[in-house]
Amino acid sequence: MHTPTSTRAATGAVYKMPQEHYLNSTYGIRSWLLTTDHKRIALLYLLSVTFFFFVGGMFATIIRIHLMTPQGFLVTPETYNKLFTMHGVAMIFFFLIPSIPAVLGNFALPLMIGAKDLAFPKINLLSWYLYILGGCFVLYSFSTGGLDTGWTFYTPLSSVYSNSAVTPAVLGIFINGFSSILTGLNFVVTVHTMRAPGMTWFRLPLFVWAQYATSIIFILGTPVIAITLLLVGLERMFHLGFFNPALGGDPILFQHLFWFYSHPAVYIMILPAMGVISEIIPTFARKPIFGYSFIAGSSIAIAVIGFFVWAHHMFLTGESVYAALAFSFLSYLVAIPSAVKVFNWTSTLYQGSISWDTPMLYGLGFIGLFLIGGLTGLFLACLGLDIHIHDTYFVVAHFHYIMVGGAVMGYLGGIHFWWPKISGRLYPEYLARVSAIILFTGFNLTFFPQFILGYLGMPRRYHSYPPEFQVLNVMSTAGASILALGYLLPMMYLVWSLKYGTVAGPNPWPATGLEWKTDSPPPTENFLVTPEVTWEPYDFETRPDLELDHIVAGKLPAPAHGDD
Amino acid sequence: MHRTGELYGQFETLEQQKESAALGMWVFLSTEVLFFGGLFMTYTLNRHYYGVAFGVGSNTLDLKLGGANTVVLILSSLTMAMSVWASHVGKRKATTSFLIATLVLGTAFLGVKVIEYKQKFDHHLIPGYHFQIDYRAQHPAPNDDPKEIEAEKEELSKAFAKDPDLNAHAQLYFSLYFGMTGLHALHMIVGAGMLVWLIRQSLLGRFTPTYNTPVEMIGLYWHFVDIVWIYLFPLLYLIDRHR
Numbered sequence: 109m110h111t112p113t114s115t116r117a118a119t120g121a122v123y124k125m126p127q128e129h130y131l132n133s134t135y136g137i138r139s140w141l142l143t144t145d146h147k148r149i150a151l152l153y154l155l156s157v158t159f160f161f162f163v164g165g166m167f168a169t170i171i172r173i174h175l176m177t178p179q180g181f182l183v184t185p186e187t188y189n190k191l192f193t194m195h196g197v198a199m200i201f202f203f204l205i206p207s208i209p210a211v212l213g214n215f216a217l218p219l220m221i222g223a224k225d226l227a228f229p230k231i232n233l234l235s236w237y238l239y240i241l242g243g244c245f246v247l248y249s250f251s252t253g254g255l256d257t258g259w260t261f262y263t264p265l266s267s268v269y270s271n272s273a274v275t276p277a278v279l280g281i282f283i284n285g286f287s288s289i290l291t292g293l294n295f296v297v298t299v300h301t302m303r304a305p306g307m308t309w310f311r312l313p314l315f316v317w318a319q320y321a322t323s324i325i326f327i328l329g330t331p332v333i334a335i336t337l338l339l340v341g342l343e344r345m346f347h348l349g350f351f352n353p354a355l356g357g358d359p360i361l362f363q364h365l366f367w368f369y370s371h372p373a374v375y376i377m378i379l380p381a382m383g384v385i386s387e388i389i390p391t392f393a394r395k396p397i398f399g400y401s402f403i404a405g406s407s408i409a410i411a412v413i414g415f416f417v418w419a420h421h422m423f424l425t426g427e428s429v430y431a432a433l434a435f436s437f438l439s440y441l442v443a444i445p446s447a448v449k450v451f452n453w454t455s456t457l458y459q460g461s462i463s464w465d466t467p468m469l470y471g472l473g474f475i476g477l478f479l480i481g482g483l484t485g486l487f488l489a490c491l492g493l494d495i496h497i498h499d500t501y502f503v504v505a506h507f508h509y510i511m512v513g514g515a516v517m518g519y520l521g522g523i524h525f526w527w528p529k530i531s532g533r534l535y536p537e538y539l540a541r542v543s544a545i546i547l548f549t550g551f552n553l554t555f556f557p558q559f560i561l562g563y564l565g566m567p568r569r570y571h572s573y574p575p576e577f578q579v580l581n582v583m584s585t586a587g588a589s590i591l592a593l594g595y596l597l598p599m600m601y602l603v604w605s606l607k608y609g610t611v612a613g614p615n616p617w618p619a620t621g622l623e624w625k626t627d628s629p630p631p632t633e634n635f636l637v638t639p640e641v642t643w644e645p646y647d648f649e650t651r652p653d654l655e656l657d658h659i660v661a662g663k664l665p666a667p668a669h670g671d672d
Numbered sequence: 673m674h675r676t677g678e679l680y681g682q683f684e685t686l687e688q689q690k691e692s693a694a695l696g697m698w699v700f701l702s703t704e705v706l707f708f709g710g711l712f713m714t715y716t717l718n719r720h721y722y723g724v725a726f727g728v729g730s731n732t733l734d735l736k737l738g739g740a741n742t743v744v745l746i747l748s749s750l751t752m753a754m755s756v757w758a759s760h761v762g763k764r765k766a767t768t769s770f771l772i773a774t775l776v777l778g779t780a781f782l783g784v785k786v787i788e789y790k791q792k793f794d795h796h797l798i799p800g801y802h803f804q805i806d807y808r809a810q811h812p813a814p815n816d817d818p819k820e821i822e823a824e825k826e827e828l829s830k831a832f833a834k835d836p837d838l839n840a841h842a843q844l845y846f847s848l849y850f851g852m853t854g855l856h857a858l859h860m861i862v863g864a865g866m867l868v869w870l871i872r873q874s875l876l877g878r879f880t881p882t883y884n885t886p887v888e889m890i891g892l893y894w895h896f897v898d899i900v901w902i903y904l905f906p907l908l909y910l911i912d913r914h915r
Contacts, residue, residue, distance in 0.1 A: 225682035227692040293699045301692040302682070331703045335710035339851070348799050348847040349840065350714055356840045361717055365710055638684070 123613035125532050129629040144229035145632055150215035151530070152236050157207050158599075160243065163250075164198035165595065167191045172554075172588040178575045188571035189256040190272060196259030198250075201281050202243055204515055205373060208380035209326075210239070210291055212522045213319045215530060217295060219623035219630060220313045222304025222639045227297040231290050238287035245280030249273040258569065260370070263351035263362040267343040275344050278337040285334040288376075292326025295319050304622070306641035310401065313621050313645060317404040318383025321411040325372045325379075328415070333369035336362065360425055367418035375414040377511055378478075379407055381518025382449055385471050388521055389453045391619040392468035393460030396646040399452040406445035413442050423494050432491055439489035446482050450475060465617070466540040470521030473548045477513025481506060484559065499569075502562025508555045520547070520598060527602065528616045532629040533609030539601050547594030553587025618654050620646050678883045690885050697889045701896050708900055711855065715848050715907060718841075724834045725841030727912030728805065728827065729849065732797060734788060738909045741784045742901065748777035749898045756891045759874075759884035767887065768874040774894065775867040778860055785857055789850075797846050805842040849908055856904060859897045866890045 130147045140148060171191050174182040183191065214232065218225055226232050249255050253273040257266040266274050299312070299320050339350050340362070349355025351362040390397040397403065419427060419435040453475055462468070484506040487493050497503065528534055557580040562568075566577050573581065615624035620643075626635050643651055675681060683689040719726050755770030792798060796807035804810075806828050812821045832838050870890055873879065879887055 223682065227682065228696060229682060289703050293696055293703070296699055297692050297696045300695055301688055327699055327703050328706050331707035332710050335707050339710070339714070342851070346800060348851075349844055350847060356718075356722065356837060356844050358717060358721070361714060365713065633681075 123611045125611050126627040126629070126631070128631065129532065129627060130632045131532075131629050133632045142233070144225070144233050146214050146218050146226050146229065146232060147530075147630065147632075149232050149236055150211050153206060153210040153214060153239070156236075156240060156243065157203050157211060160198050160202035161207075161595075163247075164195050164203055165592070167195035167198065169588070169592065171195065172585040174571070175573070175581050176578075176585050178573050178578055180572045183571075185571045186256065187254075189258075189569070190254035192569055193255045193258050194250050197246060197255060197277065197281070199511075200259055200373070200377075201284055202239075202246065204377040204511055205288060206239060206291075207377075207519045208384065208515070208522060209295070209319060209322055209376075210235075210287075212384065212519070212526060213295060213315075213322075213380060214291070216526055216621075216623055217316060217319055218298065218302065219529075219626065219634055220316055220621050221299065221302060221307050222622045222635060222641065223298060223302035224633050224635070226294045227302055228294050232294055235287040235290040235294070238283055238290070242280040242282070242284030242287065245276045245283060249275075249277035249280065252276075260366060261337065261340060261362075262366075263340060263343070263357075263359045264353065267340050267351055268354075275341050278341045282334050282337050282341070285330045285337075288326045288330045289334075292323035292330070295323040296327065304639050304641055307622070308641075310404070311641055311643075311645050312404075314386035314397065314400070314403050314407075315380075315383035318379045318386065318407045321407040322376050322379045324408075324411050325376050325414065329369040329372040329376075332365060333373075336365040336369070360422070360427075363422050363425060364419065367421045368415075371418040371421065372411070372414045374507070374510065375410055377515040378518075379410060381474065381515045381522075382407065384518045384522035384525065385453060385474050386449075387619070387621065388467045388471035388525055389456050390646040390648070391525075391617050392463050392465055392471070393457050394463075394648050395456055395460040396644075396648060397452065398455035398458075399448070400645060402448050403452050406448040409445040410442060413438065413445070417442060417489075420489055420494075423491060424498050436489055436491050440486065443482065443486055446478075450479060450482075464541070466535070466537060466544055467521045467525040469541055469544040469548075470517050470524065473544065474514060474517040474521065477509050477517060477548075477551070481509030481513055484509065497562055499567055500562035501558040501566045501568055504568050505555045505558035505562060508558070512555070513551055517547075517551075520544075523598070523602070525617075525619075526623075527605070528612030529623055529628045529630070531602075531606055531609070532612055532627075533605050534612050534616060535598075535605040535609060536601050539597065543594055543597035543601075546590060546597065550587050550590030550592070550594050554584050554591050555587070557581070557583045557587075615654070620648065620651065620654065686882065693885045693889055694892075697892050701892065704896060708852075708855070711848070711852050712903075712907075715852065718844050718848065719907075719911075722835065722841035722844065723912065724831050725805075725838050726845045728831045728838065729842050729845030730909060730911060730913050731824075731827065732792075732795070732808075733849075733909050734791065735909060735913070737784055737788055738905060741781050742905050744777050744781050744784070745898050745901050748774045748781070749895055751777065752891050752894045756884070756888050759879045759887045760881060762881040764874065764877060764879070767879060768871060771867060771871045771874055771887075775864060775871065778864050778867065778894075782857060782860055782864070785853065792846070792850075799843050799847045799850065803839070803843045803846070805839050852904055852908065856897065856900050859900070863890070863894050863897055866893070 130145055140152065143149060143152075170182065171188070174180045174188060174191075180188065214226075249272075253271075255274060255277050256272045257270050257274060261274070261278065266278075299316060303312075339348075342348050343350055343352060343357075349357040351357045351359050353359060386397060386403055417435055417439045419431060420439045423432050423436075453471075484502070488497065488503060488506060524535065524540060561577055561580050561584075564577070566573050612628045614626065614628050616628075618624065622639055622641065623630075625639060648654070679686055679689060683692065751770045751773040755767050755774065758764075758766035758770055796802055796804045806825075808816075809821060809825045809828055812818075828838075835841060867890065870886060873886065
């Protein structure tokens with residue numbers, strides 16, 4: 109069987125950029141800041157989430173340098189508290205949550221379903237402005253005293269005792285919440301009402317299913333964190349006592365309300381990444397995805413079950429043992445739809461014609477890292493074991509495997525996958541593969557030692573540690589510096605490719621989605637003629653329009669076990 | 673996206689546009705349910721913890737004003753529904769007048785709410801350092817009915833016997849009272865603003881039997897805000913009321 113190393117290298121075709129597209133149809137700063145084009149709004153988001161990623165990354169860098177010695181030599185304990193808090197707030201609320209939905213979802217979702225735009229383009233622009241306004245509040249908090257409550261804002265520390273700038277931060281997150289809600293609302297309505305003729309629910313790309321599931325969480329979860337943080341803000345400003353035991357309030361209630369959103373928020377971060385992977389795997393394995401309806405259904409299942417597991421963050425608060433049992437059981441249950449996805453992706457790879465393009469490297473990296481992150485999540489859902497590893501670096505390593513190893517890998521995979529569509533040009537393939545491998549190596553070196561640290565008992569959020577933990581901490585810091593290189597390289601070559609990259613043509617991979625049937629970059633109205641869908645999703649076998657023959661030398665090997 | 677007449681460029685047909693708007697509004701309202709839900713949860717838990725203090729708090733509210741306000745609000749829902757109907761059948765004048773009636777009733781509700789808040793302010797029932805649940809019993813105004821004050825004193829002394837920390841817990845009740853009714857009032861104010869815009873559009877003759885989506889959508893929002901009050905009224909005014 110012939111396995112091409114890169115499908116792109118084999119095409120040999122030369123393309124020209126389209127004359128008019130969404131990037132050059134109008135000029136000037138106003139045409140960007142007042143745009144209602146979902147593709148331009150996606151780019152506004154791309155710039156702003158990248159900014160917050162580097163803000164959060166900066167805090168992480170200082171943390172890792174500080175932890176190179178047991179006593180910690182760089183910052184005071186108070187500053188250390190602020191650093192990990194601000195790292196969490198910037199990364200979770202202003203990078204991870206909006207990253208894939210607001211950048212890739214905004215860009216690709218209307219194209220993938222054959223729509224001219226989202227259902228509410230002005231609301232889409234409004235949600236970007238809400239994001240920016242919320243971001244300004246949070247940056248104000250960072251720069252006027254910082255924030256030291258942990259990203260979890262536990263009361264009464266956040267509402268009474270903390271001397272840092274909590275109020276602007278909670279207001280910023282409150283405002284930013286409405287940005288998420290409006291994005292979710294837009295996506296749900298768009299998927300329901302804007303699909304092109306023939307684009308039935310079970311012909312939707314799996315990325316769209318994942319975005320739909322994410323949007324449900326946006327709509328039903330985010331308002332709860334909004335009201336909760338509003339109450340914390342009111343408590344701080346007006347001496348109210350909802351969550352303050354000294355005034356009769358209940359701090360545990362805060363934790364319930366907080367995690368009612370913040371656990372589903374984990375699925376806000378990982379579900380869209382799973383959607384990206386479901387696009388990448390069949391494209392670079394040249395095979396219809398295995399178990400389409402199971403992957404689609406498992407996204408919805410994760411969103412639904414995800415709402416009923418929140419109290420597993422609170423096993424040590426003295427909650428009722430029966431509640432703990434139920435939440436432990438329900439948390440195990442999330443493993444089922446997650447495993448359904450992983451098994452289906454691997455089954456898709458089986459007997460596929462795999463090419464090692466950059467998105468595929470990120471995709472395969474995702475599967476491996478998500479597997480580790482997911483399985484260690486089961487350790488934490490286990491009542492007895494959680495008592496030992498609760499609040500240790502084990503937890504830190506677990507959620508970084510999900511959020512960085514999972515969500516960020518998925519995000520970068522998606523950026524590379526859709527970059528030809530976004531910019532019309534190809535990124536330098538060799539450099540991109542090298543940096544994907546650097547990133548994977550750096551990531552594992554940073555976070556795997558933290559599993560061991562946590563298991564040995566190093567608590568999270570401490571600014572110093574016993575000397576016997578130094579070797580593992582130095583390993584982690586060394587890994588972080590490699591990881592940083594893995595993030596900087598794509599930044600640079602993607603910008604470089606905007607001007608010097610090879611012109612991509614409409615469908616460089618080739619992939620089966622509708623977004624690849626229009627020009628790269630697409631025209632402002634996406635499709636000059638409304639497309640009509642007559643084929644099944646991920647059909648690499650019977651689509652004459654894909655012209656696979658000239659891409660893969662020789663005929664494609666027929667999959668030994670089709671999934672229909 | 674360009675707009676041709678009433679049809680926005682991203683849509684193919686008016687039906688599609690209307691369907692999207694309706695679904696969008698319902699999705700937004702489900703968000704709102706969860707938004708208020710956090711407060712309702714806080715209320716439920718504290719009502720369970722501090723039933724005595726919450727009963728005392730309920731008793732300080734003015735049932736007549738609250739009851740009258742409930743009627744006003746239900747009437748405003750009726751006029752809103754009438755204006756939606758009028759816009760469907762193309763009665764322009766009726767649409768406008770029903771919208772104006774809704775706005776007047778909504779404003780009346782907010783006016784009564786101001787009177788109620790003022791009373792609480794006078795009786796030191798605003799949460800904060802000067803909150804004092806028995807302020808009115810200790811410092812009755814000259815025109816207060818002495819019998820009523822006696823009854824209140826007796827109720828308070830019983831309540832203090834059951835719950836020595838009554839003041840703090842009653843303060844929680846009032847935090848929730850102001851939080852919940854305040855958030856509700858904020859929604860009313862936003863709704864009133866949208867009504868002003870609707871009335872203007874209606875006067876300009878923008879609504880026809882084929883295009884009346886804004887009236888219908890803002891109508892949905894208005895009904896939702898009314899329903900929230902239908903829950904707030906018994907929770908805050910009626911439960912444990914025995915005077």
